[in-house]
Amino acid sequence: MEIFGLVYQQVIEKAMFDVAKIRADFPILQRQINGKQLVYLDNAATSQKPVQVIRALTNYYENTNANIHRGIHTLSEEATIAYEGARETIARFIDAPETKSVIFTRNTTEAINLVMQTWGRQNIHEGDEIVLSAMEHHSNLVPWQMLAKDTGAKLVFMEVTATGELDMESAKNLIGPKTKLVSVTMMSNVLGTIVPVAELADLAHAHGALILVDGAQGVPHLPVSVQQLKCDFLVFSFHKMLGPTGVGVLWGRTELLQKMPPFMGGGDMIAAVWREKSRYNELPWKFEAGTPSIADVIASAAAIDYLQALGMSQVREHEIDLTSYALDRFAAFKHATIYGPLDSSKRGGVISFNLDGVHPHDLGHLLNDSGVAVRAGHHCCQPLMRDLDVSGTARVSFYIYNTKQEIDLFFQALEEAEKVMGNVALR
């Protein structure tokens, strides 16, 4: 009985997502904003960082700081081991078959531009089609516009249904023999929509095209396996998943990365250099010219350790729980319009909304008076804003440390904002 009790206890502990314990790891959550408890609901823009990540940064600079890959002294060796160890941690986290296919970049945007400048310029030609969705972030739109302009390729857009889901009919109609690449978000940063990436991958591959998945929003919040997604490229950033700013990842299938030319030239990306020519380094360093953001890469692995200790499925469960709660409260809020799917199993913890007659910028300002941090504006998705026929939206987005009590504080602040702006006598 004793043993059964112990095992039972462990099972319960694993199943319990202890938000109070998580919150204690995030010093910034103690901050007061305008005399109120900070309610941080801008996680889709960037997440907060736990002490474990902050300590990884200070520990690196206090004890290990050295340049990597080229020293023979102890510090350099330790720094190199920690940096390359982070690559292994990340490869396991996304279920990558090979560690060398994980390339460090500055952020998601740079990773997409890397693919555009190398694979894109090699493989996309006049008359080819690049398939995007109508809800892409500018970072997964503008690079392809640039490539299309230079090559004469064409951009085509999969539509979004009235309920905010990706229109699979339009996907089936658009992905065809002319398609060379499907580049699509895993989760919309505006609508929260989770995109059926594996289905799109099957469609793309059936026509000999590749698929790039923008995981900037998806990877921090969903369990991810590049093998299950069946994607050819996956890109994401760590600052939205508890890590520091300045580190992104490009994962690509090894045989594709091997065929791609280098992105930038310089130190570290070479095997041998002569006056007139160079022989390039192997994967992954071929794509990592210059001194990278070493401390931030190492701290990114600490962020992954933190998330894995919680379990990504539990992270997802927690966010479904918060999102359902917030959607229910929105439904009871008379003057609010929300965008995106209403079913929280089809969306991430991102809710864009507007209040009748209140500009989102005014709303963001007034919520800040109550200590509530939200995003307001076009969210780097101007074409989608035009489709929705709004100039912008306000947006709340949740993460592991958010609570229902904070959502209640948000709605209380929303009511106050409405009172200030709405004073109906003036309308």
Add this chain to the structure above:
Amino acid sequence: MSLSDELYRETILDHYHNPRNQGEMDGATVEVEGVNPLCGDELTLFLDVAEGSIKDIKIKSRGCSINTASGSMMTELMAGLPLERAQELVDLFKFMMLNKDETVELPEEMEDLEALQGVKKYPVRIKCALLPWNTLLEGIETARESEAGKPVKGKTVSTE
């Protein structure tokens, strides 16, 4: 009591909910667009300029309360003014909004605009208040450079 009650004063909300001189203008001699790319404020300014004076002024705006109210009050102030006087008042308003220390005395016709002094406490919102005025500056310049009676479009004004 919200902190921003002072910001969202009755004058501002009144102009936001009932903006004056709102809409497009037939027969405008000058048309200029203004945008704040970061927050999404957008407006189109229409001027009817003849003999060096603003005969008529209209704004079509899609913006926040501060932006809309500021533009609305500006149109009330500017109608009928010679370009030179209009430019002086724009400069005065911008000085009021951008200098950190002094409280600026405004002439009587600009009294309502004092309500916007509250915005100074919120640096990110100052550009909302300034957009109509910067757009008008471009409109005034365009009017001066254009031939009389020939409608022209000014350069789009963008505030970062």
